[in-house]
Amino acid sequence: MMNKNKTKVVLLLSNKGGTGKSTLLTNTAYLLATLFGKKVGVIDLDFHSPDLPSMFGVESRKLGIQNKRLMPVKVLPNLYMVSYGFYLTDKKLPIIMRGIEERLVADQFINSVDWSEFDVLLIDVPANLSDGALTVVDQIKPIDGAVITTSSQDISLTDTERSIQFALQYSIPILGMVENMSYLNCPQCSAKLELYKRENFEGLADFYKLDILGRIPFEREILISVDVGVPFVEKCKENAQVESFKQITEKIHQKIFK
Numbered sequence: 001m002m003n004k005n006k007t008k009v010v011l012l013l014s015n016k017g018g019t020g021k022s023t024l025l026t027n028t029a030y031l032l033a034t035l036f037g038k039k040v041g042v043i044d045l046d047f048h049s050p051d052l053p054s055m056f057g058v059e060s061r062k063l064g065i066q067n068k069r070l071m072p073v074k075v076l077p078n079l080y081m082v083s084y085g086f087y088l089t090d091k092k093l094p095i096i097m098r099g100i101e102e103r104l105v106a107d108q109f110i111n112s113v114d115w116s117e118f119d120v121l122l123i124d125v126p127a128n129l130s131d132g133a134l135t136v137v138d139q140i141k142p143i144d145g146a147v148i149t150t151s152s153q154d155i156s157l158t159d160t161e162r163s164i165q166f167a168l169q170y171s172i173p174i175l176g177m178v179e180n181m182s183y184l185n186c187p188q189c190s191a192k193l194e195l196y197k198r199e200n201f202e203g204l205a206d207f208y209k210l211d212i213l214g215r216i217p218f219e220r221e222i223l224i225s226v227d228v229g230v231p232f233v234e235k236c237k238e239n240a241q242v243e244s245f246k247q248i249t250e251k252i253h254q255k256i257f258k
């Protein structure tokens with residue numbers, strides 16, 4: 001798909017699993033749609049654990065076909081998504097997929113859906129940069145930016161540096177880094193407990209001259225919202241931590257629609 005029109009394309013990257021890419025994606029997608037009024041498309045490239053349909057609360061839905069085009073699943077009137085999760089008939093069965101199958105599905109996601117009317121496409125790229133993910137990165141030109149999500153644990157940062165190097169090698173502009181599960185607000189005394197040494201995260205951002213888009217604390221309501229299938233920023237509008245997601249989304253918005 002040569003992206004000749006105005007659709008902005010953003011990759012959510014992190015070479016380490018479980019650092020919060022999908023959580024950031026669902027919340028950013030919701031805010032871009034509801035707060036910024038954008039028409040948002042989401043592509044889930046995590047073929048082996050497609051979490052986004054559950055996170056958006058649409059796991060029982062199916063992709064449609066219209067005029068030989070694949071129709072993404074509607075989450076909101078201006079938020080649509082595709083995921084391999086919608087192809088599965090029995091969720092407890094293992095997903096055994098060769099590279100060639102991944103490539104075929106990835107190709108469908110980008111070429112069989114008409115994304116041209118969308119303002120922005122958010123793409124969840126799995127940590128292992130599988131064949132399917134590389135197919136998309138190879139085909140979509142240009143990609144407007146990558147957001148790199150990480151915790152500040154050393155092993156996570158080592159993997160994160162690989163994500164940075166990947167984006168550099170593919171000439172994808174890096175919009176910035178998000179430090180997730182960064183601290184904890186003690187529910188008893190409201191003290192801020194730092195969970196990691198932050199210097200290493202800041203050092204990495206500094207070394208590569210990358211913007212820190214924001215930090216998100218470890219927050220129980222974020223865990224719960226995933227189980228409920230409503231993104232945290234929608235489910236817990238009054239929670240003070242919604243502000244962290246708003247700030248990050250605002251920066252992403254500013255950078256891609258500048």
Ligand SMILES: Nc1ncnc2c1ncn2[C@@H]1O[C@H](COP(=O)(O)OP(=O)(O)OP(=O)(O)O)[C@@H](O)[C@H]1O
Binds near residue numbers: 017018127
């Ligand atoms: N700030 C947070 N506070 C509490 N829980 C969080 C936070 N961020 C993410 N989580 C939880 O951590 C788990 C991993 O997050 P998520 O699925 O978003 O990561 P991921 O990078 O997409 O993982 P994967 O590599 O498996 O796709 C989820 O259960 C999520 O609910």
Ligand SMILES: [Mg+2]
Binds near residue numbers: 021022023046051124
């Ligand atoms: Mg994920």
